[in-house]
Amino acid sequence: MLEKKFKKPPWQKPAPVRDKPVSSDYPFYNSHKWRKHSLARRKRHPTCECSACRVSDDPLDATMTDHIIPIRIGGSKFDERNLQSMNKLKCHQIKRQKESQGLYEAHVYNENSEKVSARKFNEGVRGSISYS
Numbered sequence: 001m002l003e004k005k006f007k008k009p010p011w012q013k014p015a016p017v018r019d020k021p022v023s024s025d026y027p028f029y030n031s032h033k034w035r036k037h038s039l040a041r042r043k044r045h046p047t048c049e050c051s052a053c054r055v056s057d058d059p060l061d062a063t064m065t066d067h068i069i070p071i072r073i074g075g076s077k078f079d080e081r082n083l084q085s086m087n088k089l090k091c092h093q094i095k096r097q098k099e100s101q102g103l104y105e106a107h108v109y110n111e112n113s114e115k116v117s118a119r120k121f122n123e124g125v126r127g128s129i130s131y132s
């Protein structure tokens with residue numbers, strides 16, 4: 001049996017090359033609701049809230065809103081305690097680098113200072129989020 005080689009018709013263009021990593025969170029970051037929320041928050045917190053800028057006399061400008069506990073591991077999308085203004089080009093890059101090296105860890109504590117899971121936190125447990 002002869003097999004015909006499949007050829008794409010000329011009007012079918014090749015798939016576009018993506019310049020951003022494909023992530024399940026990606027559509028969320030482009031949503032109107034998130035962009036509006038992020039912008040409003042950065043108006044209230046216009047400088048970077050990373051650990052270095054917090055103690056700096058000259059903190060960098062915030063250009064994005066970061067989820068302290070990433071959404072992909074259960075961090076809340078809109079909980080104020082899980083958000084921080086960040087400078088995308090410098091400080092967020094450093095955070096991502098640390099994350100990929102396993103040097104960054106978010107900690108979630110309830111009001112008795114006991115460590116709890118991010119999901120538990122989303123269910124209304126009081127407490128705080130920090131990272132190192």
Ligand SMILES: [Zn+2]
Nearest residue numbers: 048050053091
């Ligand atoms: Zn910073």
